[in-house]
Amino acid sequence: MNIVLFDNEQRVNDELVRLTSRQSKHIHEVIKMQAGERIRMGLLNGKMGYGEYLGHEAAAIRILSLNQDPPKPIPLTLVLALPRPNMLKRTLLNVTSMGVKDIVIVNSAKVEKSYWQSPVLAYENLQEILREGLEQAKDTLLPSLQLMPRFKPFVEDMIPQMVVGKRCLLAHPYNANVCPVALTESSVLAIGPEGGWNEFEVDKWSEAGFDQVHLGDRILKVETVVPTLLARLYPAGL
Known part of the structure; x- marks a missing residue:
């Protein structure tokens, strides 16, 4: 603390x-x-x-x-496929500590249905995790956190308004370009589950204007990918 x-x-x-x-x-x-x-x-x-x-x-x-004043937030909206509950807690702590203020947890075909029943997703528990992240980073601005258990309505109905004027990136290591470095514009970053997005989901992201990016040949865990991508896209001090 x-x-x-x-x-x-x-x-x-x-x-x-x-x-x-x-x-x-x-x-x-x-x-x-x-x-x-x-x-x-x-x-x-x-x-x-x-x-x-x-x-x-x-x-x-x-x-x-x-x-x-609290530290300046990074201009990024993070869309994250729901990971395992223990990994979700660690990931939210990291994301909040790094300055993300807009977080959306979304469903994916490879997300276990039981994850959505986890007590970690209770409002009080999520707020406590976010506050712990702020305490670590010497920050006061609580992130906005939304839970979206239905993928298709989210991508079709909400994403078009969410991405206006922003660069859209999809973390997906297949047929992808190298992830950019040190963005100066606002962005939306979508990161899938451990098994990756399926073909239908990738097509939906593509239709919404997302470019696929990768970090190399290695397949990393979500809790490693998230802070790595954030540090690459918005290095500290920029």
Whole structure:
């Protein structure tokens, strides 16, 4: 945890923020912070700054300043075929930490139907994962996350509006071009399941204007592909 994120429900007043049990435990047991020390904090979807930790018993922080902007997001919408639940959690943590603010989880023919029944997909659990990603990256802007369990209606009805004015890339290693580097424009990136998109899905993406790209001859796991592609498309500092 590199920043303590709080929302308005945690405010005791204009100066005092009450910590959640998870936050209090982490600060006390992992960071081992002492009362009176300064700690980085931020309002969810708002400014960042610093506060004074009031100790484990108080489980609160006094706001000292909130006058810093969060890091600039990368201009990318990520469309991700639903991976295995454990991999989804790790991937969302990475994606959020790297600055993606628009995430769509979509179905694919090679996605196990049971994945859609996982408790990981519960709203509260997804929000907790996203917040952990923000805490890692010292960010406050919560990503938008949509679940789309029906592939065809999503690609036919929603993608046309989503891709206007953006570069469209489909991560698919067959009959593909080398993935571009250091984009300056906004983009939409679609990444398939472990077994890849099927022929019907590839055709639908192609009809929607997506260009197929690859990272070489090796077939990588989703949790490896996602951060690799993001770092290639939008290197840090650009």
